[in-house]
Amino acid sequence: MLIPENALRQFAQQVFLAIGCSPEHATLAADVLLKADLRGIDSHGVARLSGYVRLWEKQRINATPDIQIAHETPTTATVDGDAGLGLVTAPFAMEIAIKKAEQFGSGWVAVRNSNHFGIAGYHAMMAAEKDMIGFAVTNASPLVAPTFSNERMLGTNPICYVFPAGEFPPVVVDMATSAAANGKLEIAQRKGSDVPEGWLQDQQGNAVTDPHALKSGGSLLPLGSDREHGSHKGFGLSSVVDILSGVLSGAGYGPWVPPFVAFLDPLPNPPGQGIGHFVGAMRVDGFRPVADFKANMDNWIRRFKLANPIDRAQKVIIPGEPELEAELDRKANGIPLVDAVVEDLNTLAEKFGLERMGNF
Amino acid sequence: MLIPENALRQFAQQVFLAIGCSPEHATLAADVLLKADLRGIDSHGVARLSGYVRLWEKQRINATPDIQIAHETPTTATVDGDAGLGLVTAPFAMEIAIKKAEQFGSGWVAVRNSNHFGIAGYHAMMAAEKDMIGFAVTNASPLVAPTFSNERMLGTNPICYVFPAGEFPPVVVDMATSAAANGKLEIAQRKGSDVPEGWLQDQQGNAVTDPHALKSGGSLLPLGSDREHGSHKGFGLSSVVDILSGVLSGAGYGPWVPPFVAFLDPLPNPPGQGIGHFVGAMRVDGFRPVADFKANMDNWIRRFKLANPIDRAQKVIIPGEPELEAELDRKANGIPLVDAVVEDLNTLAEKFGLERMGNF
Numbered sequence: 235m236l237i238p239e240n241a242l243r244q245f246a247q248q249v250f251l252a253i254g255c256s257p258e259h260a261t262l263a264a265d266v267l268l269k270a271d272l273r274g275i276d277s278h279g280v281a282r283l284s285g286y287v288r289l290w291e292k293q294r295i296n297a298t299p300d301i302q303i304a305h306e307t308p309t310t311a312t313v314d315g316d317a318g319l320g321l322v323t324a325p326f327a328m329e330i331a332i333k334k335a336e337q338f339g340s341g342w343v344a345v346r347n348s349n350h351f352g353i354a355g356y357h358a359m360m361a362a363e364k365d366m367i368g369f370a371v372t373n374a375s376p377l378v379a380p381t382f383s384n385e386r387m388l389g390t391n392p393i394c395y396v397f398p399a400g401e402f403p404p405v406v407v408d409m410a411t412s413a414a415a416n417g418k419l420e421i422a423q424r425k426g427s428d429v430p431e432g433w434l435q436d437q438q439g440n441a442v443t444d445p446h447a448l449k450s451g452g453s454l455l456p457l458g459s460d461r462e463h464g465s466h467k468g469f470g471l472s473s474v475v476d477i478l479s480g481v482l483s484g485a486g487y488g489p490w491v492p493p494f495v496a497f498l499d500p501l502p503n504p505p506g507q508g509i510g511h512f513v514g515a516m517r518v519d520g521f522r523p524v525a526d527f528k529a530n531m532d533n534w535i536r537r538f539k540l541a542n543p544i545d546r547a548q549k550v551i552i553p554g555e556p557e558l559e560a561e562l563d564r565k566a567n568g569i570p571l572v573d574a575v576v577e578d579l580n581t582l583a584e585k586f587g588l589e590r591m592g593n594f
Numbered sequence: 595m596l597i598p599e600n601a602l603r604q605f606a607q608q609v610f611l612a613i614g615c616s617p618e619h620a621t622l623a624a625d626v627l628l629k630a631d632l633r634g635i636d637s638h639g640v641a642r643l644s645g646y647v648r649l650w651e652k653q654r655i656n657a658t659p660d661i662q663i664a665h666e667t668p669t670t671a672t673v674d675g676d677a678g679l680g681l682v683t684a685p686f687a688m689e690i691a692i693k694k695a696e697q698f699g700s701g702w703v704a705v706r707n708s709n710h711f712g713i714a715g716y717h718a719m720m721a722a723e724k725d726m727i728g729f730a731v732t733n734a735s736p737l738v739a740p741t742f743s744n745e746r747m748l749g750t751n752p753i754c755y756v757f758p759a760g761e762f763p764p765v766v767v768d769m770a771t772s773a774a775a776n777g778k779l780e781i782a783q784r785k786g787s788d789v790p791e792g793w794l795q796d797q798q799g800n801a802v803t804d805p806h807a808l809k810s811g812g813s814l815l816p817l818g819s820d821r822e823h824g825s826h827k828g829f830g831l832s833s834v835v836d837i838l839s840g841v842l843s844g845a846g847y848g849p850w851v852p853p854f855v856a857f858l859d860p861l862p863n864p865p866g867q868g869i870g871h872f873v874g875a876m877r878v879d880g881f882r883p884v885a886d887f888k889a890n891m892d893n894w895i896r897r898f899k900l901a902n903p904i905d906r907a908q909k910v911i912i913p914g915e916p917e918l919e920a921e922l923d924r925k926a927n928g929i930p931l932v933d934a935v936v937e938d939l940n941t942l943a944e945k946f947g948l949e950r951m952g953n954f
Contacts, residue, residue, distance in 0.1 A: 307699030309669050310880030338698055339667030344881045367842070380910045385902040395834045397841075405837065407830035413823055430822045439904030457817060457824050462790045463773055464817050470767035470913045471831075473898075474755045477765065481757075481890045482727070482881050488897055505893055520670030521704045521842050530841045533865055537848050538833075542745040544799030550740045553830045 235576050236568035237591065243268045245579065245588065246280055252586035253290045254297035255319070263321035266352040271569045274560030277417025278353045281575045284582055286319065286350070288496035295319060295349050301326050304346075304484075309338045312483055313345045317508055320351030320372065324511050328357045328370070331515040335366055339520035344483035347507035350374070350494050354394035355408040355557070361396065361515035362404040365524050368396040369514040373479040373486075375493040378412045379453035381466045384439035386453045387488050390415050391475035396554075398518065400528030402535045406554030411472040412454045413465075419445045424572070432459030478512035485510025595936050596928035597951065603628045605939065605948065606640055612946035613650045614657035615679070623681035626712040631929045634920030637777025638713045641935045644942055646679065646710070648856035655679060655709050661686050664706075664844075669698045672843055673705045677868055680711030684730065684871050688717045691875040695726055699880035704843035707867035710734070710854050714754035715768040715917070721756065721875035722764040725884050728756040729874040733839040733846075735853040738772045739813035741826045744799035746813045747848050750775050751835035756914075758878065760888030762895045766914030771832040772814045773825075779805045784932070792819035838872035845870025 246267050250260035271279030289295040299318025303311050311330055315323035327343040334341025351357065354370040361368030374389025390410040397405045414433040422429045422445035429445045436442045437451030441460075448454070456468025480487025485506045492500035492508060518527045541550045564570075571579075576591045583590045606627050610620035631639030649655040659678025663671050671690055675683035687703040694701025711717065714730040721728030734749025750770040757765045774793040782789045782805035789805045796802045797811030801820075808814070816828025840847025845866045852860035852868060878887045901910045924930075931939075936951045943950045 305880075305882060307877065307880040310699035310876060312881045339670035340700055340702055342700055342876055342880075367838075380898060380901050382903055382905070382908045383901040383910045384904045387898060387901050393831075397837050405833065407834050409824075409827040409830055411827075413818070432823050457827055458773070459819075459823050463792050463819050463823070464769075466911065466913075467769040467771075467817055470769055471753075473765065473913060474767050477757050477891070477894065478727075481887060481894055482878070484882055484886070484890075487890070487894055505890055516670060516702055517667065518842070520665075520667040520702075521672045522665060522844055526844070527841065530844075530847070530865060531837070534837065534841055534847055538740060538747060541740055541743040541747050543742055544744045545742070548742045550743045551826065553826075553833060 235571050235591065237571055238568045239268065239272065239565055242271065242280060242569055245583075245591075246283060248588050249283055249287065249582055249586060252588070253287060256298065259319070259322045262325055263319050266321040266325070266356045269356045270353045272561045272564045273353070273355070273557040274564070275353050275417075275557065277415065277420065280571070280579060282350070284578045285494060285496070287582060289349065289494075292496045294492065294496070299323070303330065309334050309341050311343045313343055315345055315348035315508065317347055318349070320349045320509060320511060323348040324351040324357045324370065324372075324513060325360065327511065328360045328368075328513045328515070331513050332361055332364055332366065335361070335515040335517050336364075340514065340516040342512070342514040344478065345511040345513070346483035346485035348485065348509050348511055350509065351511055353408065354392045355396065355406050357513050358394040358396040358408070359404065359406065362398040364515070365398055365518050366515040367518060368394070370394045370511065371475040371479055372511040373476045373491050373509060375495070376489045376491055377416065377448060377454045378456055378472060379435065379439075380469045381456065381461055384435060384437060384453060385489075388469075388472045388476055389491055390454065391472040391479075393471065393475060397531060398528065399531035399535060401532050403558050404554065405531070405535065405552060406557065408554070411457050411468055411475060413457050413459045413468065414454065416454070419448065424574070479510035480506060482512065483510040595931050595951065597931055598928045599628065599632060599925055602631065602640060602929055605943075605951075606643060608948050609643055609647065609942055609946060612948070613647060616658065619679070619682045622685055623679050626681040626685070626716045629716045630713045632921045632924045633713070633715070633917035634924070635713050635777075635917065637775065637780065640931070640939060642710070644938045645854060645856070647942060649709065649854075652856045654852065654856070659683070663690065669694050669701050671703045673703055675705055675708035675868065677707055678709070680709045680732065680869060680871060683708045684711040684717045684732070684873060685720065687871065688720045688728075688730070688873045688875070691873050692721055692724055692726065695721070695875040695877050696724075700874065700876040702872070702874040704838070705871040705873070706843035706845035708845065708869050708871055710869065711871055713768065714752045715756065715766050717873050718754040718756040718768070719764065719766065722758040724875070725758055725878050726875040727758075727878060728754070730754045730871065731835040731839055732871040733836045733851050733869060735855070736849045736851055737776065737808060737814050738816055738832060739795065739799075740829045741816065741821055744795060744797060744813060745849075748829075748832045748836055749851055750814065751832040751839075753831065753835060757891060758888065759891035759895060761892050763918050764914065765891070765895065765912060766917065768914070771817050771828055771835060773817050773819045773828065774814065776814070779808065784934070839870035840866060842872065843870040
């Protein structure tokens with residue numbers, strides 16, 4: 235089913251209003267989800283709406299948080315999200331980072347006591363609009379095992395950097411630090427197909443290709459897949475994200491990061507509060523004139539687009555290019571939703587007395 | 595051959611003095627190389643000394659650089675390395691970053707017109723000694739092809755983060771963004787053994803296991819090895835490093851990064867000067883009290899060490915642990931050098947009238 239952007243946006247807003255969010259927060263949270271749906275990152279858009287609602291029902295998400303700066307210097311700060319939506323606390327933190335960067339060149343904000351923040355790209359792209367380099371990471375529900383372990387210790391912990399360009403759109407590197415993101419497993423599950431070796435291991439630590447392996451105690455593998463191919467690097471990157479997001483902010487970290495699914499309870503006695511994020515912004519003109527940087531970014535992009543292709547039908551893809559193509563297409567033609575998501579949204583519609591998807 | 599740390603350090607200093615470095619620069623450059631040899635990163639230690647000398651002979655390294663701050667804000671700066679050793683310009687830049695962090699919470703310095711800076715870990719660890727989080731990246735000779743390409747467009751572009759801890763030594767994530775670093779190919783070449791599939795491709799873009807494939811126009815693969823296993827993520831990370839180091843500083847980037855080997859000339863009309871680095875420091879107490887952070891870091895490390903091992907004989911390795919073990923061993927017992935490196939150093943000894951290795 236193809237849903238026009240604005241209809242889906244309005245629906246998401248109404249759901250956030252229904253759980254008690256302020257109009258401002260509901261609009262912002264819906265905007266973050268819609269950005270994911272527009273950019274083709276379907277696993278992080280309205281497909282998660284019912285998940286947020288279930289966490290709110292379990293009182294693990296506070297719809298009316300009092301988000302506060304707990305600690306700061308001219309260029310650093312820690313924000314306490316008061317158990318609010320990460321969709322709201324992360325843009326709040328990024329606004330602070332941008333203000334600090336405007337004044338002092340750079341700004342860095344750690345967030346504790348938060349929840350899932352949607353796509354990292356949304357937050358980091360806020361900086362690029364101001365001619366700044368944007369950075370956003372978050373820890374997440376433990377699903378990934380470190381190299382040599384079969385225990386779920388880390389989330390798919392994404393890293394995002396955004397660099398503004400001139401003629402070209404910004405370069406957006408937004409990636410899970412696991413070999414494959416959870417959303418790719420869901421696609422294989424729906425298709426009933428296997429996944430490649432190197433994405434998953436079973437509970438004993440054996441390589442498996444069954445996309446349901448997580449349900450029987452398996453774990454995702456870090457980027458690199460195995461030691462020989464550098465999984466210790468994926469583990470290292472994921473650790474960086476976990477420490478910046480969790481340890482530095484005072485949030486949960488490692489196995490103590492609260493699970494996104496409401497049917498799993500967080501571990502008792504966590505060493506920190508909720509999920510953690512870390513965002514930052516650096517003014518380009520803190521290093522060189524913006525026009526020079528953008529001209530060189532354009533040249534960088536142009537040169538990499540021309541890198542000799544192995545197969546002439548498949549050119550090199552600049553990070554962020556496919557997502558922008560999806561955004562242009564979906565803004566014009568609507569957002570495709572799979573049946574399971576439509577059903578999920580219609581259940582929410584009934585719960586909150588909203589218009590069903592089919593009626594758009 | 596086992597060489598005592600101090601003898602090797604003195605030798606490296608004498609070589610740097612012989613090419614005209616100031617005593618201060620010679621001491622610093624030797625310290626950076628020795629740190630690599632002590633930490634077991636043999637490819638980045640004195641094994642590279644003759645390489646630096648050959649670049650100096652080609653007048654591509656300036657032994658008496660006038661290193662200057664070209665541009666700055668309270669928390670950002672760009673340094674022009676005046677074609678000096680990266681072993682000297684990178685610590686210079688990190689000192690600036692640390693000073694800015696002391697004053698404003700964080701500091702970030704891009705470096706252009708530089709050369710190979712040794713191990714990233716040396717520079718990032720400088721910040722950890724001051725209870726700061728350290729960051730260091732550099733671009734490097736193009737050897738890595740982007741996903742879908744068979745053209746060498748990027749270096750092995752390392753990323754390093756260092757986090758101070760309390761009872762435990764700092765967590766040091768210091769990794770090439772390629773599936774395998776060049777040093778691992780050299781080990782296989784010496785042994786006459788093949789390398790795993792997923793490290794290399796030949797000139798046509800076919801997967802190969804011959805460790806000499808780079809010599810016949812092949813290229814290294816990004817972390818992730820192939821598209822299915824996330825090589826676009828390795829390419830994305832490597833791009834981040836290239837843009838921060840090269841585009842932001844005004845250095846060369848992509849295929850224009852000057853090659854480390856002196857027998858290859860840099861490409862004509864580069865869009866920037868020399869190799870670029872990017873370093874940074876953030877005060878831990880810009881986010882939360884240092885004691886709280888360190889207690890949580892210790893807890894993080896303790897918990898990850900206890901992550902359930904797949905094989906009881908191989909526990910989870912905390913990033914930086916093997917390097918620290920090597921450092922303690924080699925400080926006590928000396929630094930092992932393979933014959934080819936001893937021969938290389940003895941050639942330098944003859945060139946500059948220094949004591950030969952065998953005579954230590």
